[in-house]
Structure formats: structure tokens, C-alpha cells
Amino acid sequence: MAAELIDGKEISREIRDELKTRIATLKAKGVTPGLAVVLVGDNPASRVYVGMKEKTCSDLGVFSDSHRLGVETGQEELLELVRRLNSDSRINGILVQLPLPGQIDEAAVITAISPDKDVDGFHPVSLGRLVIGLEGFRPCTPAGIQELLVRSGVELSGKHVVVVGRSNIVGKPVAIMLMQKAAGADATVTVAHSRTADLPAVVRNADVLIAAIGRAEMITGDWIKPGAVVIDVGTNRVEDPSRKRGYRLTGDVHFDSARQVASLITPVPGGVGPMTITMLMANTVLSAERVLGKG
Numbered sequence: 122m123a124a125e126l127i128d129g130k131e132i133s134r135e136i137r138d139e140l141k142t143r144i145a146t147l148k149a150k151g152v153t154p155g156l157a158v159v160l161v162g163d164n165p166a167s168r169v170y171v172g173m174k175e176k177t178c179s180d181l182g183v184f185s186d187s188h189r190l191g192v193e194t195g196q197e198e199l200l201e202l203v204r205r206l207n208s209d210s211r212i213n214g215i216l217v218q219l220p221l222p223g224q225i226d227e228a229a230v231i232t233a234i235s236p237d238k239d240v241d242g243f244h245p246v247s248l249g250r251l252v253i254g255l256e257g258f259r260p261c262t263p264a265g266i267q268e269l270l271v272r273s274g275v276e277l278s279g280k281h282v283v284v285v286g287r288s289n290i291v292g293k294p295v296a297i298m299l300m301q302k303a304a305g306a307d308a309t310v311t312v313a314h315s316r317t318a319d320l321p322a323v324v325r326n327a328d329v330l331i332a333a334i335g336r337a338e339m340i341t342g343d344w345i346k347p348g349a350v351v352i353d354v355g356t357n358r359v360e361d362p363s364r365k366r367g368y369r370l371t372g373d374v375h376f377d378s379a380r381q382v383a384s385l386i387t388p389v390p391g392g393v394g395p396m397t398i399t400m401l402m403a404n405t406v407l408s409a410e411r412v413l414g415k416g
């Protein structure tokens with residue numbers, strides 16, 4: 122029987138409805154959550170992401186403060202803006218859209234963001250808190266993956282999760298999140314990457330497979346254990362002359378063959394993608410709630 126779909130759009134809507142209630146509570150107490158979004162340069166994909174973040178802020182009633190800087194912007198100018206946003210009380214979250222132009226040191230910029238406003242969850246303090254199991258901002262895509270699994274009723278405790286990919290933004294943090302001694306985690310996690318020997322054999326051991334590779338349709342149905350849950354993070358453009366825009370989006374998993382073997386699977390698009398911005402909003406609301414709690 123073909124696997125059921127994990128509908129990221131629907132789960133995302135559900136979480137956004139919950140956020141609306143929390144935002145209304147904050148507003149009733151005089152607090153409007155605020156997100157600053159900084160875009161440097163004119164990378165077309167980044168422009169689209171920033172536009173989507175602004176629209177989501179407006180849909181949810183979050184104050185959005187956008188800064189579009191030229192491609193020649195120097196590091197000091199960007200750091201100065203980050204410092205200003207750190208001390209702006211209207212702003213609960215700061216997001217600097219990556220990648221940054223080559224003249225700017227990304228790590229220096231991420232580290233300059235106040236850990237109290239690090240809604241992307243990339244600051245070393247946030248990642249350190251994640252590793253030792255302290256509460257904090259979780260990186261958005263990994264947090265979205267965990268929400269998809271938990272809200273789809275996937276029991277992770279004692280299960281073997283295989284994560285393919287070890288990037289700092291997806292593979293590593295999701296592996297750490299799912300191995301924590303905590304609800305919605307407690308999995309036994311294997312992390313695979315480009316140097317992994319016999320990757321198909323490793324993937325075949327997965328009760329839950331998380332593919333975060335960036336290689337279109339690399340994982341085929343014959344690599345997947347019958348009944349496994351498949352989370353496909355990959356977002357790859359594949360030429361497709363039959364489409365008006367000349368390409369289609371596809372995941373790292375070959376959907377049609379994987380669907381015949383898996384029990385649950387995320388589509389691309391419409392799986393992990395919609396969750397990332399939703400979790401950014403969740404972190405921004407959490408940040409505003411913390412400020413109110415301290416006040």
C-alpha cells in the first residue's frame with residue numbers, strides 16, 4: 122500500500138493557528154512580537170525567502186522590520202545594524218538571511234546577534250544549549266522536522282533514525298534534537314554523509330529516514346526499509362521543459378518508488394518547506410513571551 126503523506130502545509134496551518142492565539146494574548150498585554158529581517162545583496166532565492174517571511178509576519182500580526190542592504194555592504198556596517206537591532210526593544214527576533222556576500226564573515230555576524238534574539242537558532246549559544254538539552258531557540262528546519270514527526274503520531278523513542286547530511290543548519294542539529302533524552306525524541310541516531318561507506322545499507326536500517334543532502338532523487342525506494350517514515354528535506358531544482366518556469370522542485374528521495382515502501386512520507390514541495398518559516402515565527406513569539414515574562 123502506498124505511504125500516507127505527511128502534509129506540511131496542514132501541520133503548518135495548525136501551528137500558525139496556535140501562534141495566533143499566543144500573539145493575541147501578547148497583544149492584550151501590550152506586546153507585539155517583532156522580527157527584523159536583514160537581506161544583503163540580491164540573491165534571487167534569498168529575496169523570495171525574505172518576501173515570504175515578511176508576508177507571514179503580516180498574516181500573523183507580527184511586526185516586521187526589513188532591512189535591504191546593497192551587495193557591497195561591508196562587514197562593519199552589517200555588524201552595526203545587528204547591534205542596533207539587538208538593543209531595539211520592538212524587536213524580539215533578528216534574522217540575517219544567508220548566504221552573505223563573500224566579503225562578510227557569516228560566523229562573525231551570527232555570533233553578533235544577541236542570543237536572546239537568535240530566532241534562527243544558529244548562534245553558538247543556541248546550539249550549545251541544544252546539545253546539553255537546555256531550553257532555547259531551536260534551528261527552524263530541524264524544529265519543523267520534529268514537529269512533523271510528533272504531530273503525525275510517529276513514536277521516536279527507541280527507533281533508529283538515519284539522518285543523511287551533516288550540515289550545521291539541518292543534519293547536525295536534527296540529529297542532536299532527536300537523540301535527546303526528551304519527549305518527541307529518545308531515538309537512536311546515525312548520521313551519514315558523503316564519506317559514509319555503503320550508504321544504501323545504512324539507510325536500509327532506518328525506521329525514520331531524514332534526507333538532507335541536496336541531490337535530486339538520490340535515495341530510491343529499494344534503499345528504504347518497508348514501513349519506514351521518510352522525511353525529505355531536499356529542495357532541488359530539476360529542469361522540466363513541460364513547466365512554465367522551466368523547472369520543477371524535487372526532494373533528495375525518489376518519491377514515487379519510496380512511496381511504495383514507506384508508511385509515511387513528506388512530499389516536496391509541501392512537506393518540510395512550509396514548516397521552516399512557521400518555526401521561525403514560533404521562535405519569535407517565544408522570544409516575545411520571554412521578554413514579557415521577565416518584565
Ligand SMILES: NC(=O)c1ccc[n+]([C@@H]2O[C@H](COP(=O)([O-])OP(=O)(O)OC[C@H]3O[C@@H](n4cnc5c(N)ncnc54)[C@H](OP(=O)(O)O)[C@@H]3O)[C@@H](O)[C@H]2O)c1
Binds near residue numbers: 291313314354393394
Ligand atoms: N525545506 C527547507 O526549509 C530546507 C531548509 C534547509 C535546506 N533545505 C534543503 O535540504 C538540502 C540539504 O541542505 P543543507 O543546507 O543541509 O546542505 P549542505 O550544507 O550542502 O549539506 C549537504 C550534506 O549532504 C551530504 N552529501 C552530499 N552528497 C552526498 C552523497 N552523495 N552521499 C551522502 N551524503 C552526501 C554532505 O556530506 P559532506 O558533509 O561529507 O560534504 C553534507 O553533509 C538541500 O536540498 C537544501 O535546499 C531545505
